[in-house]
Amino acid sequence: MSNKKEKKVSDNVVPPAELNTEAVSEINAINESMSEEADKAIMDEPTKDEPVYEEDGYITKEDMAVAESIVELREMTPEARKIIGIAIMCHEANKVWCEMNGDNTQEQWLLAEQWQRDSAIKGVEFRMINYNGGPDAQHKAWMADKVKEGWVYGEKKDAELKTHPCLVPFDQLPEFQQKKDKLFVAIVDALK
Numbered sequence: 526m527s528n529k530k531e532k533k534v535s536d537n538v539v540p541p542a543e544l545n546t547e548a549v550s551e552i553n554a555i556n557e558s559m560s561e562e563a564d565k566a567i568m569d570e571p572t573k574d575e576p577v578y579e580e581d582g583y584i585t586k587e588d589m590a591v592a593e594s595i596v597e598l599r600e601m602t603p604e605a606r607k608i609i610g611i612a613i614m615c616h617e618a619n620k621v622w623c624e625m626n627g628d629n630t631q632e633q634w635l636l637a638e639q640w641q642r643d644s645a646i647k648g649v650e651f652r653m654i655n656y657n658g659g660p661d662a663q664h665k666a667w668m669a670d671k672v673k674e675g676w677v678y679g680e681k682k683d684a685e686l687k688t689h690p691c692l693v694p695f696d697q698l699p700e701f702q703q704k705k706d707k708l709f710v711a712i713v714d715a716l717k
Contacts, residue, residue, distance in 0.1 A: 547596050590635035608653070611716045612645040615709050619645075622708055626701050630682075638684060644670065652713040660706040661695035667706075668692055 598606055613634045620631040634642065644667065651666045652658075671692060679688020691702055698706075 547593075587635060594635060607716075608646060608649050611713055612642070612649045614716065615649065615712050616642070616645045618708055618712055619705055622705055640674075640684065648709060649713055652710060653717050656714065656717070660703065660710050663710050664691075664695040664698070664706050 598609065601609065616634045616637065620633065623629070623631050631637070632641075647670055648663065648667060652663060655662060655666070668691075671689060674687070676687040676689050676692060678690070678692040679686065680690055682689050682691075691698060695703065695706070
C-alpha cells in the first residue's frame with residue numbers, strides 16, 4: 526500500500542493524453558520565468574483554481590487555452606493579430622455588458638466556443654471594411670452569417686438547435702441588444 530496521498534483532479538483540467546505539447550512548452554517557459562517562491566507555491570500547494578503541472582500530469586483548461594492562444598498568435602501576421610485582439614476586446618466587453626444586465630452565460634474568450642470566437646472575428650473584419658455602416662449594418666451582417674450557418678429565430682439561444690432570439694431586424698431588438706451592437710462598433714472604430 527502506497528503512502529502517497531491521492532489528489533482529487535477537478536473537471537477543469539486537460540488529461541495528459543489531450544495535451545498540446547507546444548502549448549505545454551509555452552506553459553513551462555512561463556513557469557521557468559516565475560520566481561522560485563511562486564513556482565514552489567504552485568508545485569507544493571495547488572488550490573482548486575491554480576494549475577497542477579507536470580508532477581500530476583495535468584494542466585488546467587484555462588492555462589492550456591492561454592498557452593495555445595500564445596502559440597497561435599505567434600504564427601499570425603500583425604494584421605491578423607490586430608483583428609484577433611480587437612475581437613477579444615469586443616467579446617470581453619460584450620461579456621461584461623451581459624453580466625451587468627443579469628446574463629451570466631457568456632464565457633471568457635479563451636473558454637468560449639469556437640463559433641462564438643469566429644463570430645466576433647467576422648464582426649471585426651466586417652466593421653473594418655464597412656466602417657461607415659451603423660450598428661444596424663453590423664447586425665445585418667451578423668444575421669446573414671448566422672442564417673448562412675443554419676441558425677434560425679428562436680426564443681432562446683441554443684447552439685445545438687441553432688436558434689437565437691436576436692435573429693430579427695435591428696430595430697426589433699431590445700435596447701439591451703442594440704447597445705451590444707453599438708458597443709461592438711465603438712470598440713472596433715476606436716481600435717482599427
